[in-house]
Amino acid sequence: MKVDFYSFDFRQSLKDRLLKAFEEFFNSNSYILGSAVQLFENQYANYCGVRHAIGVSNGLDALHLSLESLGVGEGDEVIVPANTFIATVLAITYTGARPVFVEPKIDTYNINPNGILDKINDRTRVIIPVHLYGQACEMKEILDISSKYGIHIIEDNAQSQGAEWNGRRTGSFGICNATSFYPAKNLGALGDAGAITTDSDSISRKLRSLRNYGSAVKYINSMVGYNHRLDECQAVFLSIFLEYLDDWNSSRQDAARMYIEGLKDIDEIVLPTIAEGCTSVYHLFVIRCNQRDSLQEYLKNRGISTLVHYPIPAHLQNCYRQLGYKKGAFPITELISNTCLSLPLYPGISPKSIEFVVGSIKDFYTRISS
Numbered sequence: 001m002k003v004d005f006y007s008f009d010f011r012q013s014l015k016d017r018l019l020k021a022f023e024e025f026f027n028s029n030s031y032i033l034g035s036a037v038q039l040f041e042n043q044y045a046n047y048c049g050v051r052h053a054i055g056v057s058n059g060l061d062a063l064h065l066s067l068e069s070l071g072v073g074e075g076d077e078v079i080v081p082a083n084t085f086i087a088t089v090l091a092i093t094y095t096g097a098r099p100v101f102v103e104p105k106i107d108t109y110n111i112n113p114n115g116i117l118d119k120i121n122d123r124t125r126v127i128i129p130v131h132l133y134g135q136a137c138e139m140k141e142i143l144d145i146s147s148k149y150g151i152h153i154i155e156d157n158a159q160s161q162g163a164e165w166n167g168r169r170t171g172s173f174g175i176c177n178a179t180s181f182y183p184a185k186n187l188g189a190l191g192d193a194g195a196i197t198t199d200s201d202s203i204s205r206k207l208r209s210l211r212n213y214g215s216a217v218k219y220i221n222s223m224v225g226y227n228h229r230l231d232e233c234q235a236v237f238l239s240i241f242l243e244y245l246d247d248w249n250s251s252r253q254d255a256a257r258m259y260i261e262g263l264k265d266i267d268e269i270v271l272p273t274i275a276e277g278c279t280s281v282y283h284l285f286v287i288r289c290n291q292r293d294s295l296q297e298y299l300k301n302r303g304i305s306t307l308v309h310y311p312i313p314a315h316l317q318n319c320y321r322q323l324g325y326k327k328g329a330f331p332i333t334e335l336i337s338n339t340c341l342s343l344p345l346y347p348g349i350s351p352k353s354i355e356f357v358v359g360s361i362k363d364f365y366t367r368i369s370s
């Protein structure tokens with residue numbers, strides 16, 4: 001048996017509808033910032049429970065523009081979890097600001113609010129909570145810190161479209177919030193795409209300019225902007241996919257429940273913990289385990305693909321050596337890097353596949369203990 005890490009087969013049944021939509025798009029002769037982008041922006045803003053969504057080119061650009069819209073730049077500090085995907089950190093350093101890393105909680109893998117308090121000073125401008133692996137951050141303390149110290153929140157919602165804290169969807173907590181529609185995200189396009197969600201009319205206006213050369217009126221440039229637009233064609237597809245997001249997320253949650261049930265008695269494994277008041281849409285199903293690399297190799301030999309998210313944290317990447325961190329600087333982050341393993345999970349993954357993965361993990365630990 002072969003179990004892929006991810007499969008797009010669950011979209012197969014939409015093929016005819018997508019082709020028909022593509023044909024309409026093709027015939028529209030409107031290929032940049034047309035009615036499809038506008039429609040999707042309204043639908044996605046609605047979904048997140050905010051007034052505006054601004055479609056952009058990808059998640060990294062969404063983060064970068066969010067920071068720029070708040071005027072973050074040289075001399076500023078931005079608080080970010082140490083255990084995030086590199087893009088969160090790249091967006092910060094693009095602006096000239098310094099990323100200030102905070103350790104996650106070891107049970108949820110999301111940023112530890114106590115760690116945030118320790119890092120706040122006069123230069124702190126923004127906190128970027130990342131809803132990692134699909135689980136919403138516990139927002140209460142972060143929101144309290146934000147209002148007490150006057151520091152903005154920008155969510156990195158790339159992995160968690162549809163997750164909730166306190167019954168409210170992610171993408172609605174910060175002054176503006178970035179997300180990615182990279183194909184394998186929970187809401188994935190057929191190429192690169194992203195968005196920023198915000199309740200603020202003025203920030204929305206600014207972001208619309210920033211993504212389009214810094215221009216609100218054609219050939220009138222009020223700021224130095226970018227070409228970071230959402231592609232019209234991707235917007236066409238995203239509107240269709242958005243209708244299915246909740247179903248796909250439920251399917252991911254079902255798969256996660258099966259994994260948890262199957263793996264709960266294995267002592268060598270730590271299963272995901274979902275915090276009180278939070279939900280996870282299981283962008284990834286991440287366990288921590290003894291002898292991670294041997295387990296991964298064993299599963300690979302059985303035809304099961306797994307991945308590590310993420311093998312080298314940002315503070316230990318070569319590109320950030322000038323930040324001056326050494327191994328051991330963020331021990332919880334490094335522990336997660338060294339022990340985490342993401343198991344195959346995607347909407348519609350078969351119970352048979354999950355049973356095979358579970359059985360193989362059991363076999364591995366039985367074998368090495370005997």
Ligand SMILES: *Cc1c(COP(=O)(O)O)cnc(C)c1O
Nearest residue numbers: 058059060085087088158180182
């Ligand atoms: C995928 C991802 C991004 C970047 O999104 P792209 O669309 O690939 O640029 C940023 N942050 C996190 C947490 C991600 O998972």
